[in-house]
Amino acid sequence: MHNPEGGRPNGIRPAILQGLRHVRQGMPEGSDHHTKEGGEAVRSIKALTGNQAVAYGVKLCRVEVIPNYPITPQTIIIEQLADFINDGDLDADFIPADSEHSAMSIAIGASATGVRTFTATASHGLALMHEMLYVPPQVRLPIVLANVNRSLGAGSGIWVEYNDSMAERDSGWMQVYVEDNQEVLDMLLQCYRIAEDPRAVLPIMICLDGFILSHTVERVEIPGQEEVDNFLPKFKPLNFLDPKNPKSMNIAVSPAHSMEMRYQLDRLMENSRQVIKDVDKEFAKAFGRSYGGLIDTYRMKDAEIGLITIGTATSTGRVAVDELRAEGKKVGLIKLRFMRPFPHDELREATKGLKALGVFDRSISANRYGPVFTEVRNSLYGGGMPIIDHIAGIGGRDLTVAALREMFAVLEKRASGHKTKDCYWHGLRGQM
Structure with missing residues (x-):
């Protein structure tokens, strides 16, 4: 979370960062040049894995809270983000959880306070989140989750299959599936813009193929921080917990109101169609790449x-x-x-x-x-x-x-x- 007084807040970070190995896959020694306030000042080209592309996108989006629990093949995303925080390149609260269920619970709590939130998982981790995945759409929390697709169930391995995310297609989350590592990074930027748009305000899941993308190095253009800030303004939550204006979220709802809530969710998902198209066009104007929308x-x-x-x-x-x-x-x-x-x-x-x-x-x-x-x-x-x-x-x-x-x-x-x-x-x- 941003510290309004400047500098790095004390607390959990030194403890949770201890022992995390330094990951610099696909980058020659000395090739990683950052400014200290969020990222590169100008565009740059790097050789990145899909997992690293996710992390770079999260950094450029100035995410403030990152609850996490490691699982193959997603873990490198979290390790790279830990490196960014440790190096002073990202000012965010890195919160290790005791399970993926807890990681999503923390993400819900963080987003409910009005801060930009990110987490990542894969396979059985996403399945363990299942109960909590239904909460953010209903209470309009624009969380972004990176799911590194991996097979699920008995006899499964650690390689790509879409059963994990397909099982959550009715949870109310938007879902986008990416083709290459450039699209991984670009869609991270678009995902927050889409999720936070007042016409939608829904969580979004970006799905990338395990190992085929997550651990494969490709050429990726990284936008400059200033142009990302122009494309993705500071998060202005429409609905958040405020001690000065007390309210409740995620309370039990009687049959007199629950059907209307589900209808509103369905309408927001319909609204998101146009949001996705609009954001793709605006992204193309800003960065020169279009992915066609839906x-x-x-x-x-x-x-x-x-x-x-x-x-x-x-x-x-x-x-x-x-x-x-x-x-x-x-x-x-x-x-x-x-x-x-x-x-x-x-x-x-x-x-x-x-x-x-x-x-x-x-x-x-x-x-x-x-x-x-x-x-x-x-x-x-x-x-x-x-x-x-x-x-x-x-x-x-x-x-x-x-x-x-x-x-x-x-x-x-x-x-x-x-x-x-x-x-x-x-x-x-x-x-x-």
Whole structure:
């Protein structure tokens, strides 16, 4: 939390920072030049992992409270933030919790006092937060949470799968899935701007692929602190606990009022659609990069066959599209960025005129289809276009260009009038 008297407040930080190892992955010795008040004065280029990109974004946003509990593959985010605080580059309260449930509880308490709050987790950690995740949307707390996607449940490993965040898609949090490390950092800046907009005021979860992004080094442009401050003004909470104006939050609500609360939440989620689009345009003006808002499209202008991807699969999908285009195939790609709010209207517009549509899922519902497919099919119901689910990359299995080409081959067969299944698993070992 900012100290109005200047300097660093006494208390918990020296104790909790003791023993944390210094993380500088992907950066040559001496390459990390900071100003002491929040970050770089001008734009710079660094080689960063996805986790480091999250931490740099948090620093640029001048976050004030960071409750945390470590879990692979998220831990480096927290370690990097601890380094920033220890080095004097970030003035924030770093609060270690005894569990992820407690970390989210602390985040709720901090945000309720009117300060910019951040936390991060993954997999079983997000599942342990489940009870508390339903609180911030209902009481309008614009917390930003970075979830490093990882498989969940018995027999799971530590590699990427989307079941952890997909299980929370009905909690009232906005959810955005990113493709690369530049988008990781850029969306951290956008997430606070979106979440704190008076038209929305909802928490937001930024989801990045475990290891594929979290531990992979990529070139990232880091904006200057002054231009970030111009884009993201100081947080002005609309609703917070104030001793001079006492109020209660998160109290029991009778049936006479609870339904209206849920309706208001639904309306705020609807409002956030326009907020997301507006913020993307403003970000493009300020920094020269646009991500399309709720969705992005690639070579869809004259496409007859389309494939919806999410997360890092989009990069692989672009390569497959380019190869097939070179062979004369009229194929295109739609990048699903936001799972909540779900882009119903945008998908209907983007898929007009297609002969067949595929949906990539990196999670399962144990009910034949993946969750993204179910959402897409609901949105496009009545359009008459064949839609096929393609489940792949489960448990961190490699998703290759060849696998994406297989998906397009199935869609081409269906578009030609041949019979196909409506759900395929790609990359299974042996005869399943």
